[in-house]
Amino acid sequence: MSKLIRVGAAQIEPKLGDLEANRKKIKSFIEKAAKLSIDLLVFPELANSGYNFASREEAEKCAEKIEDSRTIKLVEDLSSEFNMYIVLGFNEKGEDGLYNSAVLISPDKGVLGVYRKVHLFYREKEIYTPGNSFYVFDTKIGKIGIMICFDWIFPEATRTLALKGAEIICHPANLVLPYCPKVMPWRALENRVFTITANRIGEERDLRFIGMSVICSPKAEYLAIASPNLEEIIFADINPSLARDKKITPLNDIFQDRRSDVYFS
């Protein structure tokens, strides 16, 4: 795979608890992205439901099972119609609990995979069950890894995805702290991958989300940055195969140079 693909982040403002309104918004942003010929579009964390639930009960009321979800069905249809890969932050009702998930949907196969957030932030711990793995999905447009929001602060998250072969890390987020958009170029650099952080905007109860969605290159460049307060799509044209080159000098391959024998213990 050496051709350019166009990747984007849909920076939107989901409405807390209003699945129908959120479906409409997601649909309209996929349609906008299609007009921009985007091949891979990332939505924020919990885009189907909103974020700041007062209780687990409130979160559960607008959680959806993937197999029954009208939101997923809609996104599958639009993905197929527009030949677009889509990563959607998703309030998931699992077999044994609620998950703060992200679903990867492909034009030809529907749901390709589900990532359940591993590192839960603050009161999410009172609502969601944490996930137990990071996944990389091999697609026609490149190898796609997924992490969600607070995962960014753990360098092990991006590292794990990159070691598993991710060329593009899709990163739905609902950021409230100012750090992440500043750190993502370095996560991209230290792993030589592309990153797409799709954040949300707006306020929910006592939380204010910071926008500033970013797309970063393996050379720590910002390829696109969104505003702090507008709904918008940002996008960039990337060659995912560049992420396979882990050399930063003729004698330094940052993956081969890793010294697992001396880390941590």
Added chain:
Amino acid sequence: MSKLIRVGAAQIEPKLGDLEANRKKIKSFIEKAAKLSIDLLVFPELANSGYNFASREEAEKCAEKIEDSRTIKLVEDLSSEFNMYIVLGFNEKGEDGLYNSAVLISPDKGVLGVYRKVHLFYREKEIYTPGNSFYVFDTKIGKIGIMICFDWIFPEATRTLALKGAEIICHPANLVLPYCPKVMPWRALENRVFTITANRIGEERDLRFIGMSVICSPKAEYLAIASPNLEEIIFADINPSLARDKKITPLNDIFQDRRSDVYFS
């Protein structure tokens, strides 16, 4: 340990291959630091010898054995005289090869420890033998970990030191790429430690060093930044015990939240 200590970086320009000149410069900067009441002073990588050797042979000519080193003896004497902990980048002649090392010298015990650079940069691979461990040293002023220059790009290096208990990471460097001073606040944040990057200035053959030594806090603040091109001391007053607090929200301790069970494999 909850009192403030004053930590500094001596941003100097060592002279390639001139041990005597470098000893004089090191002495004069320790004396300057003493006038500033600095408790812990970090010198750049290979401060005794300069960096950009044309060959292993040239590097060996000005490598020193720690036990015979006039440089180490001098620094031990000054450390004791001024009651100052000192970390010195050191071109080390080991029992079985050359090492790009950093030596920690304490006022009361002389050489407390030696770190040999684990991740060698570019042509250093043709000269030096890599080290095999990261160390943290428990001192009267706090727990001190050491890494050298290019180690910064591997998040595992700072992480390993922090997991081993480092409160302050001393980071002698000879940086030529522009990234590291921008990344260090995030290394400090993601591990909730203090960092002291002591870089050098000047040129050697085809290499130009970028200066910009930085001292960073566990909250990703720059506590001090040096110029790109002047010899100078930067310093800051820190409370190392703050680095023991790994909480970033009331429910998130970034060390307890680590998920070793899902990383890497």
